[in-house]
Amino acid sequence: MTVTALLFASYADVLGRTSIDLTLAPGATVADALANIRALPGGDQLPPQPLMAVNLVYARGSHALKNGDELAVIPPVAGG
Amino acid sequence: MTVTALLFASYADVLGRTSIDLTLAPGATVADALANIRALPGGDQLPPQPLMAVNLVYARGSHALKNGDELAVIPPVAGG
Amino acid sequence: MRAAITTRPLDVAALLAEVADASCGAAILFVGTVRDMNDGRAVTGIEYSAYEAMAEREMRAIVHEAAEQFATDHVVIEHRLGALELGEASVAIAIAHPRRSGAYDASRFVIEELKRRVPIWKREAYADGTREWVDPSGANRGQHT
Amino acid sequence: MRAAITTRPLDVAALLAEVADASCGAAILFVGTVRDMNDGRAVTGIEYSAYEAMAEREMRAIVHEAAEQFATDHVVIEHRLGALELGEASVAIAIAHPRRSGAYDASRFVIEELKRRVPIWKREAYADGTREWVDPSGANRGQHT
Numbered sequence: 001m002t003v004t005a006l007l008f009a010s011y012a013d014v015l016g017r018t019s020i021d022l023t024l025a026p027g028a029t030v031a032d033a034l035a036n037i038r039a040l041p042g043g044d045q046l047p048p049q050p051l052m053a054v055n056l057v058y059a060r061g062s063h064a065l066k067n068g069d070e071l072a073v074i075p076p077v078a079g080g
Numbered sequence: 081m082t083v084t085a086l087l088f089a090s091y092a093d094v095l096g097r098t099s100i101d102l103t104l105a106p107g108a109t110v111a112d113a114l115a116n117i118r119a120l121p122g123g124d125q126l127p128p129q130p131l132m133a134v135n136l137v138y139a140r141g142s143h144a145l146k147n148g149d150e151l152a153v154i155p156p157v158a159g160g
Numbered sequence: 161m162r163a164a165i166t167t168r169p170l171d172v173a174a175l176l177a178e179v180a181d182a183s184c185g186a187a188i189l190f191v192g193t194v195r196d197m198n199d200g201r202a203v204t205g206i207e208y209s210a211y212e213a214m215a216e217r218e219m220r221a222i223v224h225e226a227a228e229q230f231a232t233d234h235v236v237i238e239h240r241l242g243a244l245e246l247g248e249a250s251v252a253i254a255i256a257h258p259r260r261s262g263a264y265d266a267s268r269f270v271i272e273e274l275k276r277r278v279p280i281w282k283r284e285a286y287a288d289g290t291r292e293w294v295d296p297s298g299a300n301r302g303q304h305t
Numbered sequence: 306m307r308a309a310i311t312t313r314p315l316d317v318a319a320l321l322a323e324v325a326d327a328s329c330g331a332a333i334l335f336v337g338t339v340r341d342m343n344d345g346r347a348v349t350g351i352e353y354s355a356y357e358a359m360a361e362r363e364m365r366a367i368v369h370e371a372a373e374q375f376a377t378d379h380v381v382i383e384h385r386l387g388a389l390e391l392g393e394a395s396v397a398i399a400i401a402h403p404r405r406s407g408a409y410d411a412s413r414f415v416i417e418e419l420k421r422r423v424p425i426w427k428r429e430a431y432a433d434g435t436r437e438w439v440d441p442s443g444a445n446r447g448q449h450t
Contacts, residue, residue: 006356008354008355008356008424008426009354009426009428009438010426010438010440013438053356053359053424056358056359056362057359057362058422072356072359072424074356074424075426075438075440076440076441076442077420077421077422077423077424077425077426077441078420078425078426078427078438078439078440078441079353079355079360079384079395079396079419079420079423079424079425079426079427080260080337080384080395080396080416080419080420080425086211088209088210088211088279088281089209089281089283089293090281090293090295093293133211133214133279136213136214136217137214137217138277152211152214152279154211154279155281155293155295156295156296156297157275157276157277157278157279157280157281157296158275158280158281158282158293158294158295158296159208159210159215159239159250159251159274159275159278159279159280159281159282160192160239160250160251160271160274160275160280160405172318172321173317173318173321176317176318176334176336180338180392181392182338182339182340182341182391182392183340183341183342184338184340185337185338185339185340186335186336186337186338187335187336187338188333188334188335188336188412189321189333189334189336190331190332190333190405190408190409191321191331191332191333191334192330192331192405193325193327193329193330193331193332193401194327194330195327195328195329195330195403196327196328197328246327247325247326247327256338258340260335260337260416263335264409264412264413267333267409268409271405
């Protein structure tokens with residue numbers, strides 16, 4: 001299945017891109033997707049457990065992904 | 081000595097006036113002045129210990145008045 | 161730092177602009193307005209009056225106390241007097257502060273002190289045609305009609 | 306109730322007017338602005354960016370939570386994105402409430418939740434020409450340059 005991963009702010013900087021199309025095995029979780037992202041150049045600069053969201057909602061690493069999901073890796077937020 | 085007493089809001093209503101010139105003995109206190117006001121028609125409707133001020137500053141009953149002081153009897157405040 | 165009594169409508173946006181400063185990351189504007197209900201009675205308007213010289217003196221004292229206690233010079237209060245209609249602003253307090261916690265704390269301090277000690281009074285007009293001096297202390301409730 | 310992301314300058318007085326209601330005796334406007342100093346460094350401007358769809362969703366959720374928790378429908382948030390100069394408003398929160406304690410508590414709730422969970426980021430520009438992503442958590446301090 002295919003999942004789109006979005007990167008923002010400092011995380012987009014370290015990976016040099018703002019989105020990645022990931023091809024994952026059926027049943028893959030948010031943590032699995034993160035491991036794939038971490039294997040990319042610059043991915044080792046992500047913190048061990050960044051905030052993640054699936055389809056605009058914060059999600060845990062154990063969350064099972066579905067084909068077409070929008071995954072986001074969320075740097076420390078700094079609004080206001 | 082002479083002291084001007086100012087009345088406001090509900091206290092002006094019960095005494096039917098907004099200021100009173102009081103003639104007091106030398107050494108008279110705020111409490112003495114209040115007793116004079118309370119003896120006027122309607123003065124018995126003032127509470128036992130209203131807030132008082134002398135020359136724009138809150139004052140106790142024991143405060144000694146001076147000739148020309150501006151005394152004020154202050155109803156419960158309701159600003160804001 | 162400024163405190164003023166006025167009979168004109170309050171320009172609350174101007175107060176916020178007055179306290180704005182590049183050293184401050186937070187600004188808070190508190191606006192007190194005339195409510196259509198009080199203690200279950202339908203209110204049609206409020207008339208504010210004051211011992212003006214003392215009220216301005218106390219308001220200035222509160223501004224200075226807030227500035228010292230919360231470490232900001234950017235504090236302004238205006239209070240309106242006269243006959244106000246529903247929804248009109250009776251008081252506005254603008255604070256700017258380097259940090260938001262200081263801005264909230266200073267704003268709350270100013271309004272609580274203003275309500276506690278500034279000699280201002282209000283007479284509410286009710287839908288049934290009566291008017292009554294408001295006594296927030298409740299000490300003389302029912303005495304002033 | 307409303308929450309919005311915008312790239313235009315915030316019209317904070319309009320937000321206050323938007324929440325005004327005759328049933329409310331208190332209105333509070335919180336404005337976050339760009340400070341000229343942060344952590345001892347001279348700041349010359351801030352660039353805000355966001356995961357816009359999720360940020361608006363979280364802001365709407367916060368507005369609804371505040372409305373339920375503090376019993377008022379009169380809650381509006383706007384957050385600006387893009388390059389902001391010193392003193393410009395990045396966020397504005399307007400609350401009207403029947404009573405001032407509810408207005409203060411709701412306002413504080415909204416800004417704290419916004420800072421805790423809305424996916425918005427800021428990159429400060431400093432007087433020495435450098436830029437840095439701000440990490441209020443401090444977890445990655447020094448990592449992002």
